[in-house]
Amino acid sequence: MKEKIAFRDAQKECIDGQALRKYQLERLKETVGHALRTPFYQHRLNKVGIRSSDDIRSLKDLERIPFTTKDDLRESYPRGLLATDMKKVVRVHTSSGTTGIPTVIYHTQEDLDNWTELVVRSIVACGVTSDDVFQNMMTYGMFTGGLGLHYGAERLGALVIPSGSGNTKRQLQLMKDFRTTVVHATPSYMFHFSSKIGELGFTVEELNLKKAFLGAEPYSENTRKKIEEFFKIDVYNSYGLSEMNGPGVAFECIYKTGMHLWEDAYILEMIDPETKKNLGDDTQGELVLTTLCRQATPLLRYRTRDLTTVVKGNCPCGRTHRRISRIAGRTDDMLIISGVNVFPSQIEQVIMKIPEVGNNYQIYLAKEGALDKLTVKVELYSKLFSGDLQDLERLKRKIQDELRASIVITPMVELHEPGSLPEFELKAKRVVDERIKI
Amino acid sequence: MAKQINIFVDNRAGRIQKIAESMSLANINIRALAIQDRGEFGLVKLIVNKPDKAVLALQEKGFACGIKDVLAVVMEDKPGGLYQLLKTFPEEGVNILDAYGFAAETIKGSVFFIEVKDPAQMTAFLQGKGYKVLTDQEIYEL
Ligand SMILES: [Zn+2]
Numbered sequence: 001m002k003e004k005i006a007f008r009d010a011q012k013e014c015i016d017g018q019a020l021r022k023y024q025l026e027r028l029k030e031t032v033g034h035a036l037r038t039p040f041y042q043h044r045l046n047k048v049g050i051r052s053s054d055d056i057r058s059l060k061d062l063e064r065i066p067f068t069t070k071d072d073l074r075e076s077y078p079r080g081l082l083a084t085d086m087k088k089v090v091r092v093h094t095s096s097g098t099t100g101i102p103t104v105i106y107h108t109q110e111d112l113d114n115w116t117e118l119v120v121r122s123i124v125a126c127g128v129t130s131d132d133v134f135q136n137m138m139t140y141g142m143f144t145g146g147l148g149l150h151y152g153a154e155r156l157g158a159l160v161i162p163s164g165s166g167n168t169k170r171q172l173q174l175m176k177d178f179r180t181t182v183v184h185a186t187p188s189y190m191f192h193f194s195s196k197i198g199e200l201g202f203t204v205e206e207l208n209l210k211k212a213f214l215g216a217e218p219y220s221e222n223t224r225k226k227i228e229e230f231f232k233i234d235v236y237n238s239y240g241l242s243e244m245n246g247p248g249v250a251f252e253c254i255y256k257t258g259m260h261l262w263e264d265a266y267i268l269e270m271i272d273p274e275t276k277k278n279l280g281d282d283t284q285g286e287l288v289l290t291t292l293c294r295q296a297t298p299l300l301r302y303r304t305r306d307l308t309t310v311v312k313g314n315c316p317c318g319r320t321h322r323r324i325s326r327i328a329g330r331t332d333d334m335l336i337i338s339g340v341n342v343f344p345s346q347i348e349q350v351i352m353k354i355p356e357v358g359n360n361y362q363i364y365l366a367k368e369g370a371l372d373k374l375t376v377k378v379e380l381y382s383k384l385f386s387g388d389l390q391d392l393e394r395l396k397r398k399i400q401d402e403l404r405a406s407i408v409i410t411p412m413v414e415l416h417e418p419g420s421l422p423e424f425e426l427k428a429k430r431v432v433d434e435r436i437k438i
Numbered sequence: 439m440a441k442q443i444n445i446f447v448d449n450r451a452g453r454i455q456k457i458a459e460s461m462s463l464a465n466i467n468i469r470a471l472a473i474q475d476r477g478e479f480g481l482v483k484l485i486v487n488k489p490d491k492a493v494l495a496l497q498e499k500g501f502a503c504g505i506k507d508v509l510a511v512v513m514e515d516k517p518g519g520l521y522q523l524l525k526t527f528p529e530e531g532v533n534i535l536d537a538y539g540f541a542a543e544t545i546k547g548s549v550f551f552i553e554v555k556d557p558a559q560m561t562a563f564l565q566g567k568g569y570k571v572l573t574d575q576e577i578y579e580l
Pocket of ligand 1: 254255315318319
């Protein structure tokens with residue numbers, strides 16, 4: 001049974017194409033005006049002949065603007081991309097990333113208000129109301145996932161439990177005592193719950209869960225199904241990144257057919273990551289975003305490194321904002337194994353379809369002489385084990401065959417005991433690449 | 439028919455101790471134990487006095503395990519006895535998947551546990567050849 005379609009602001013969410021483009025152009029001109037106040041964009045934009053917001057006459061002019069990358073953000077640290085007086089800034093979010101050089105995003109009060117409003121719109125699209133009890137099991141602090149949803153749910157008027165991540169038993173106790181209806185967590189954390197709930201003395205039936213927002217790490221459609229079936233809830237996919245505020249950039253509605261990207265707040269472009277040429281809808285490419293309602297840190301044509309596809313057609317919910325598909329991978333997560341491009345998400349998809357293995361897995365890469373050796377470690381699902389050695393060997397071959405069909409190369413497959421592979425409560429680190437050391 | 443528990447284990451230190459510990463906590467007596475090594479994992483095979491209870495205790499500790507019917511053949515302690523027994527299998531076209539034995543004081547001989555695809559059929563055949571094949575009850579009483 002489908003829920004009722006609800007809107008935060010039906011006029012904005014169902015805006016027609018022409019009105020949207022007109023609005024985007026107005027906002028883009030304003031954003032370019034803000035950006036020109038930063039040393040970084042002043043230099044960049046002047047080089048291509050953009051000296052004032054008046055040099056943006058149509059949305060087509062966006063293509064004149066060079067891309068902004070994560071490296072640009074790092075090189076501009078700490079103030080190269082600040083477009084307002086520091087006095088107007090009320091919050092910073094920094095992220096360190098793997099290289100150790102941080103990036104920073106500044107927010108004015110208005111920036112935060114706009115962000116919060118996008119989050120409210122997003123969760124309303126999934127049917128959340130002020131009657132809901134929202135338990136936020138994401139990390140708070142510099143990580144934008146926790147605070148972003150927190151303020152959105154609070155503004156909507158839901159009861160917010162800011163439990164943060166960790167302490168599984170206390171989380172379950174809170175869920176039970178406060179009749180939590182909606183949770184926000186990583187998919188790995190939800191899997192962790194499903195494996196611990198019985199052991200900790202709780203049952204799914206005594207909880208009151210209805211929905212979960214899962215994000216902060218990639219997961220497959222099968223992972224969604226497994227979690228939905230286990231907890232008897234609806235799982236909604238969402239998309240966000242700290243450079244674009246955090247959560248609330250794109251969100252599924254109750255139809256779960258891709259995530260509506262809020263085009264009155266971001267201009268969506270898709271490019272070929274190699275040639276950097278713009279791509280049409282229905283072709284997988286790298287998502288490029290331009291902020292339209294941010295004063296303190298405007299970003300123009302930011303390369304997200306996330307690979308996705310624009311979903312064709314109209315959504316039954318009536319929203320006109322285009323939808324993007326589940327993130328297929330990151331251009332920088334891509335593994336090159338013996339010259340073949342492989343995304344960890346492809347491996348996950350195969351593993352999740354095989355009932356005899358559990359949810360945890362590890363991708364292990366090593367060198368064998370000059371060759372790359374890929375080993376995929378999976379856990380045997382205890383309830384489906386017959387006790388037969390032949391079954392185990394057949395299972396290994398089956399996993400190997402299905403992986404080969406999906407990623408072209410033939411991996412070694414290792415079976416491990418249930419619960420023996422590392423499980424992470426936060427972002428799962430599932431790839432171990434030993435090749436780098438050589 | 440004798441019941442054997444096959445337990446899937448990672449090939450790393452401490453797993454067999456863990457199994458023995460959980461059997462001891464559940465007050466279950468291990469009559470025989472064998473290990474089949476397969477690289478990154480192995481199968482630990484147990485003959486115990488209460489197989490159903492043992493499986494529950496193991497599953498509670500997170501082990502993947504299953505119960506298999508196996509042949510428990512009594513062997514006299516005399517030279518060539520095992521050879522005489524094993525050679526009947528290929529004659530019948532039956533493949534031995536795994537086998538191990540243990541000496542039992544009470545019967546003044548040893549018991550051989552043999553895994554085959556169709557243990558019921560092989561039991562009848564061995565009995566026809568004069569071998570004593572133990573029932574699960576007889577094993578627990580050894
Ligand atoms: Zn929709």
